[in-house]
Amino acid sequence: MSYVKNVLEQVKEKNQSQPEFIQAVSEVLPTLEPVFTKHPEYEKAALLERLVEPERVVMFRVPWVDDKGNVQVNRGMRVQYNSAIGPYKGGLRLHPSVNLGIIKFLGFEQVFKNSLTGTPIGGGKGGSDFDPKGKSDNEVMRFCQAFMSELYRHIGPDTDVPAGDIGVGAREIGYLFGMYKKLTNQYCGILTGKGLEYGGSLARKEATGYGLIYFMKEVIEAKGKSFKDATVVISGSGNVAIYATEKAQEYGAKVVALSDSNGYIYDPDGIKLDIVKDIKEVRRGRIKEYADTVKGAEYHEGCSGIWTIKCDIALPCATQNELNEESAKVLVKNGVYAVGEGANMPTTIEGTGVFQSSGVLFAPGKAANAGGVATSALEMSQNSLRLPWTFEEVDQKLHQIMINIYKQCEQACKEYGCEDNFVAGANIAGFTKVASAMMAQGIV
Numbered sequence: 001m002s003y004v005k006n007v008l009e010q011v012k013e014k015n016q017s018q019p020e021f022i023q024a025v026s027e028v029l030p031t032l033e034p035v036f037t038k039h040p041e042y043e044k045a046a047l048l049e050r051l052v053e054p055e056r057v058v059m060f061r062v063p064w065v066d067d068k069g070n071v072q073v074n075r076g077m078r079v080q081y082n083s084a085i086g087p088y089k090g091g092l093r094l095h096p097s098v099n100l101g102i103i104k105f106l107g108f109e110q111v112f113k114n115s116l117t118g119t120p121i122g123g124g125k126g127g128s129d130f131d132p133k134g135k136s137d138n139e140v141m142r143f144c145q146a147f148m149s150e151l152y153r154h155i156g157p158d159t160d161v162p163a164g165d166i167g168v169g170a171r172e173i174g175y176l177f178g179m180y181k182k183l184t185n186q187y188c189g190i191l192t193g194k195g196l197e198y199g200g201s202l203a204r205k206e207a208t209g210y211g212l213i214y215f216m217k218e219v220i221e222a223k224g225k226s227f228k229d230a231t232v233v234i235s236g237s238g239n240v241a242i243y244a245t246e247k248a249q250e251y252g253a254k255v256v257a258l259s260d261s262n263g264y265i266y267d268p269d270g271i272k273l274d275i276v277k278d279i280k281e282v283r284r285g286r287i288k289e290y291a292d293t294v295k296g297a298e299y300h301e302g303c304s305g306i307w308t309i310k311c312d313i314a315l316p317c318a319t320q321n322e323l324n325e326e327s328a329k330v331l332v333k334n335g336v337y338a339v340g341e342g343a344n345m346p347t348t349i350e351g352t353g354v355f356q357s358s359g360v361l362f363a364p365g366k367a368a369n370a371g372g373v374a375t376s377a378l379e380m381s382q383n384s385l386r387l388p389w390t391f392e393e394v395d396q397k398l399h400q401i402m403i404n405i406y407k408q409c410e411q412a413c414k415e416y417g418c419e420d421n422f423v424a425g426a427n428i429a430g431f432t433k434v435a436s437a438m439m440a441q442g443i444v
């Protein structure tokens, strides 16, 4: 058995109760075989065994008091995965499904993604099983304060810099920042995604969605295709989905569907994004309300039905494993030619296999959704400089970073003989920089 296969078997054996983590590692390791053939010294240094094990996991209780005066207890965690190329960096997720396996899968992927951005950031991820849905602002504030009252000991502008993810937006980042400042008496770039008035970066809110479209533009234009007049289906209706829709529409695409965890909307005339923003960003409502407002739009219960809509380009931007083998087959049958992952690991391994064997251009999340964390790194730079950049400056840097990520993936594919396999290209390109840094730093 090869070294890589052997390590993968150990990961499966050791982490049996963490299916998402096993899935993420199973998607990466086999694609790295050719790198280990080229670098036998990596095996001697047990590089892979070290790479799959987080440097540190912090798990803690988060007690807070709800509006009725009842004490609630959630579980908080931060996985500090790999700091070979910079301080740990990655979002915080607040969702009832959060568990250690999910945060480990996200942290593991973040290591490769952050390396691809070309900025000096290591990988980490955190979160809690707290559900912000249906909670008052005061309840969310008390939760965030309780969460930070433990997390603050483990983070720092040169140690670990969290940000948002599912369930964590501007409101939550504000409460977390306020508590960090109170506890430490320090005003520093400890979180990204901050409000513009207190150290945030212009274009961070838009960055993941815009970055996805910038990346997909490179992927499809290399094959003579364009967003102009393309029919696009996007799942989710949160931060990533909204700004992917905005940029795709700017490039002339017709986005016909969006979803949330209850169901999806189909608007054959093209989604009116101002209405979605009002529902989701202002009123924190349900996507169903769109169909109550817009004539000709349909609402359907359930999430997976969105993939039965005929489209040229599909962009899963909601959550992990939302696009399975069966849905992939339907998309292929309906003529999809490109799929770009705005979410982290939204496509199952089997679903990815369907796209790859059908010749569909498939862009993995590690590369395609890296624009968010890349712009977080730009926020860190602005915080260190104590100088804000304009929207145009940040957006231009983001666009160039996404082009560079595309080029790195393409180059890795060429070098390792896996042309057009962006999954392998992204994994290899992300891995090589981290591997060199780990080798240079000794056995730590």
Ligand SMILES: NC(=O)C1=CN([C@@H]2O[C@H](COP(=O)(O)OP(=O)(O)OC[C@H]3O[C@@H](n4cnc5c(N)ncnc54)[C@H](OP(=O)(O)O)[C@@H]3O)[C@@H](O)[C@H]2O)C=CC1
Pocket (backbone or CB within 6 Å): 164, 165, 166, 167, 168, 208, 236, 237, 238, 239, 240, 241, 259, 260, 261, 262, 303, 317, 318, 319, 320, 322, 342, 343, 344, 369, 370, 372, 373
């Ligand atoms: N924000 C960022 O900068 C980045 C985010 N990502 C990834 O993008 C994805 C979306 O994140 P983001 O837009 O920030 O999060 P948001 O919380 O803003 O939006 C999440 C969206 O996905 C839906 N969703 C969440 N969980 C589920 C579920 N279990 N089943 C179906 N739908 C679900 C939500 O619906 P509902 O409101 O009903 O829960 C909502 O529409 C995640 O995978 C995240 O890790 C990746 C890179 C950066």
Ligand SMILES: O=C(O)CCC(=O)C(=O)O
Pocket (backbone or CB within 6 Å): 089, 090, 091, 092, 110, 113, 161, 162, 163, 164, 165, 192, 344, 369, 370, 372, 373, 374, 376
């Ligand atoms: O901006 C960040 O640091 C977090 C982004 C993130 O969580 C992700 O890329 O999945």
